[in-house]
Amino acid sequence: MIFWKNFFQNSNINASSEKNFKKLIVLDKTCDKIEFKDIYLSSNKNINLYELEQLCDSVGWVKRPLKKVKIALKNSSIIISLIQKKDANSKLVGFARATSDNGFNATIWDVVIHPDFQGLGLGKVVIHQLIQQLRQAEISTITLFAEPDVVSFYKKLGFIKDPDGVKGMFWYPR
């Protein structure tokens, strides 16, 4: 696993600025700086719905109506995407979003990295960026619901499972 660190190509770009992309530079274990496959980080909320659908397809998620996806994105407080730019082409390779009351609590949803880009630390970059932006907005409780196979991933990023016995609970329509 590559030890990552993200830098911004242009450090005076405001983190909440919508239209700028920030080039990711990843450090390997020896901390030699390497540019990582021309991947850019963005917090632009204007996501191409078809590209997002393709990305979700690539990890086998159930298809969702695009109309509802559009509403869900519109009502997300923060959206983070990773875009590979190569020549004139760009490809959505990572995504995550958070809902929030913008006062106290936030919940992270839909964390996805394209299989071709997994195992390279990009999931950490996305979550790290979400946390950073939520902290800038003074959100004190950042929550998520983790499938069993990613619990240890989130633990390494500082998330605590069932703190003080608090349990995540779900209600589904019958």
Next chain:
Amino acid sequence: MIFWKNFFQNSNINASSEKNFKKLIVLDKTCDKIEFKDIYLSSNKNINLYELEQLCDSVGWVKRPLKKVKIALKNSSIIISLIQKKDANSKLVGFARATSDNGFNATIWDVVIHPDFQGLGLGKVVIHQLIQQLRQAEISTITLFAEPDVVSFYKKLGFIKDPDGVKGMFWYPR
């Protein structure tokens, strides 16, 4: 424990209507209809912040800056409150809210019933109403984080703890 059922005094009131209050009528175990202490259910988002603070104080919650509470309420998708109206006076006796992307997911926060009104089924009324409104908005995943002492309460209302091993996780600032 009283077996409850809520009726609306005026059944043609739209559930999402902001300015109407719906009178709660509670049935006891023998199903004799009794009017319950003149309590009204409301989904009006204009909550008196000081009354809410008083209600949260009554159950020993840590004080929160009203400015942030105001922002959090503004960014909540649904707010449910229970108001006791007696003569010319009214008192906030119950509260709950949910954040949502209005497409797929919602999270319930800040469920509180005044101690003088606990054990009468009003918590169920509030959660039932939240679920009803979220279902009307076609939200399929309703989530919450339950303290250990209320896990069984939510189970009785159909919430499932850690479904398929999915874990609630929290990140706090250090």
